[in-house]
Amino acid sequence: MARLLIIGGFLAVVFWVFSIVDCAAQPATRHRGVSKSAWIAIVILIPVIGGVLWFALGRRRRADGEGERLRAPDDDPEFLRSLSRSEQDARIAQLEAELARLDDENDGSTTDPRP
Structure with a gap:
């Protein structure tokens, strides 16, 4: 049981750090709802739930044509x-x-x- 808690805690910390980095690395135009700094604060202050909220609600998908590859x-x-x-x-x-x-x-x- 202790192993599961250690592994779960480690995975939660990895997800939390990944969420913070992803939120901070996105341009301000890709944030939905509140500002970029507010999303970073949400993800930091509410570790796992904030990350889930960020990926579910706050992160805007690429607009059509925005992520289009450059062509020769x-x-x-x-x-x-x-x-x-x-x-x-x-x-x-x-x-x-x-x-x-x-x-x-x-x-x-x-x-x-x-x-």
């Missing part, structure tokens, strides 16, 4: 729509010319390792 430009449909066809063709031509120039530079300096 070639994966972003809005960016691709913003490009005109002539810009794309000019960029492709520029890259092909640069690649051809690099190939020409490498052709003169490479030696064939075969006898």
Whole structure:
């Protein structure tokens, strides 16, 4: 029985500390109801119940689009729509010319390792 109380107390302290850190680390816009400092005080003064209240009531979920991952430009449909066809063709031509120039530079300096 004593082991269960020790393990339960340890888990309660870990949950309490995690709740405090999570509440303090969230931006002020992600707190519901009362202010950030009030939530921190609630979590500190009412250890386990305050943490449960924080996760159940106080922590706002990410708004739509707020947690959206950043995309590379070639994966972003809005960016691709913003490009005109002539810009794309000019960029492709520029890259092909640069690649051809690099190939020409490498052709003169490479030696064939075969006898």
